[in-house]
Amino acid sequence: MIHYDTAVIGSGIAGLTAAIYSQSHGQRTVLISQGQSAMHFASGSFDVLSRLPDGAPVSHPFKSMPTLFQLRPTHPYHRVGIETIRASLTWFSEMMAGCGIPLTHQADEANHFRITALGTLKSTWLSQPYVYQHRCEVPFKRIVVISVKGYRDFSPQMIRDNLSLHPDFANTPIVSQFITLPVRPNGTHNWRALDLAHQLRIEANWQHWCEQLNHFANADDLVVLPAILGNGDGLIQLSELHKITGLTFNEVAAMPPSLLGIRIEEALLREFRRLGGTLLRGDSVTNGEFHYNKLVNLSTAHLGSTKLHAKRFIMATGSYFSQGLKAEYHQIREPIFELEMDTNYQQGNWYQPRFAGNQAHPFVAFGVKTDAQLRPYRQGKVVSNLYCCGAMLANYDPVFEGCGGGVTIATAFHAARQMLLTPQATHTSEAIL
Ligand SMILES: Cc1cc2nc3c(=O)[nH]c(=O)nc-3n(C[C@H](O)[C@H](O)[C@H](O)COP(=O)(O)OP(=O)(O)OC[C@H]3O[C@@H](n4cnc5c(N)ncnc54)[C@H](O)[C@@H]3O)c2cc1C
Incomplete structure (x- = not known):
């Protein structure tokens, strides 16, 4: 049996950020990832907020956050809060500078x-x-x-x-x-x-x-x-x-x-290894076992019948692009644990008639439903020791709103922090959850 304090699934920016935070806070952390992340296709710059959901352009992301929260109260940024968004970006920039990649923004915090x-x-x-x-x-x-x-x-x-x-x-x-x-x-x-x-x-x-x-x-x-x-x-x-x-x-x-x-991803992988984290690269998580409302262990493609146990889990498997979400004819699924989704199928409008028009495609904002601590729901109940972050989350549109990198860093930081702050429930209370 393999046992860790924290197991992180997915090594895009979200998974790496959460894994580094966890390992650097003294948690024995394993990171399992099946393949390339969106970073192999990204600009290497991080967008925080360039447009509001109603299409209005944003010049100063932090000044526009209150309007964003009013327009879309379920936005992951609202869950996380302005102070945590700022703290996460500062922490991430300082860590990247320590890794030899100084990232900078404008002095007045404008885009x-x-x-x-x-x-x-x-x-x-x-x-x-x-x-x-x-x-x-x-x-x-x-x-x-x-x-x-x-x-x-x-x-x-x-x-x-x-x-x-x-x-x-x-x-x-x-x-x-x-x-x-x-x-x-x-x-x-x-x-x-x-x-x-x-x-x-x-x-x-x-x-x-x-x-x-x-x-x-x-x-x-x-x-x-x-x-x-x-x-x-x-x-x-x-x-x-x-x-x-x-x-x-x-x-x-x-x-x-x-x-x-790739430069950013490689630097983060080096940092995680330097801190003593364990990396299972090229392996994919296929399943997990739940006890009451708690995830107990993971199965992976390469570990066969050996289960990977951890006290807490972070899930950062990305969106459609990285197979963290799967689109089928009638539904969109989270394929590993069948977590509950936040979607609006009922309205029947998954996409806009024009691919590159001036309106957001609803399917981009479909994703996993979570509570305020970013814990997902499964079979109607919160999974008490699993935290989700990054592109798999619902209720934001990284393309239309220009907020992909910021949401990824802020939610990974928040998820890892919440995970370490939350005492693990006993079996009695788990039964009540
Ligand atoms: C092509 C593209 C370009 C982008 N460019 C930018 C940009 O320039 N700036 C910006 O701010 N935002 C950009 N974004 C937005 C993007 O959503 C975020 O910036 C961010 O990269 C998402 O990170 P993530 O870690 O959540 O997911 P991902 O980067 O998608 O990583 C998910 C990881 O999970 C792994 N995984 C999935 N399933 C399993 C499994 N079962 N077992 C193990 N591992 C698994 C995948 O292999 C992958 O490594 C871009 C998005 C895309 C798709």
Whole structure:
């Protein structure tokens, strides 16, 4: 029998945040994860709140929280509360800084805009060091968008053309350039971000890359690059590149895999291991046994008949994207424990007629129903030692509201804190729950 204080299911941002919090508070913690998280596809910036459910744009997320709570009282942010949202983001940023990835936000707590791979501007709140945080004035003489010949996942021309349509950039010249490395991709094969990360570790390619950057850009420019440096250690390479060239860089996450997102995930995994946590990567939780209203153990695909026991459990299995939720013809399910869902099937409107219209799709806000401590319901009762967090939760829309990263960090922090604050119920009281 394997026994832990805390077992965490899922190693996206939610699971990693909760697992690190638990392990760093002296709990023997195991983290079980079946595969890649949304971070492999994410920008590496964290959105806190960019739009209210009624569509109104948000410039200062914390000032808009009271309105959000009025419009959607069941929103996970409301469950967590403003002070905990702030505390969670501060704790997360400090931890990431300790892991070598300093994340920053605007001094007045406003949202900033980041440049996307489409050349559009996307509102976000917390960004990595080589992400230019745009407000309205462009503090550069020129924008130089650079890619590498043979890299198929990033179009500097598209960024140039779309960015120049934005009024803020109307008076800033934007140019696009390609750098040709001394090596070429084999045959018809094109490079992906990880191939280039590997190629740019080779001294001859690196020197050529640095020389070419200095040929195309100067110290007054903002140099927009696809995120192709390092595989986990990209910030060290960017800092070296800045020292060698004297240029100001802006990394943009291109098509997946996103090196900006992977960098965050890898840093958190390292931190969890450094703290002494146990990681079961590549394994999936298939089932669990309940005693009264308490989860007692987990079964996983690899452990066979051996059960994994813990005093408390955190569930962070994500949404449809990571199979934490499953959409079937007539219903949406949480597939491991069949937890109760918060959905509005009855109204029959799962989605809007226009995929990219101005209204939120209801199915995005479907998810697991919880109490104020983020404990889910199963067969009509609260599971007393299981806490849910992140994208699996109901009643928010990370896409429409632009709040995915913030909700994930705040709910993971809240769930882990509640878990450690709540004394475990005895069997007698469990029977009453
Ligand atoms: C493609 C994409 C891009 C996004 N980009 C951004 C962004 O740039 N900024 C932002 O703020 N928000 C973004 N979001 C919003 C996103 O919801 C959150 O930011 C956050 O990444 C969700 O984290 P999570 O840990 O809850 O879930 P996930 O990242 O989905 O992680 C869930 C984890 O659980 C594991 N898992 C699932 N089932 C099991 C099982 N049975 N056993 C074991 N493990 C299991 C999965 O393998 C995965 O590792 C994005 C979302 C998506 C889908």
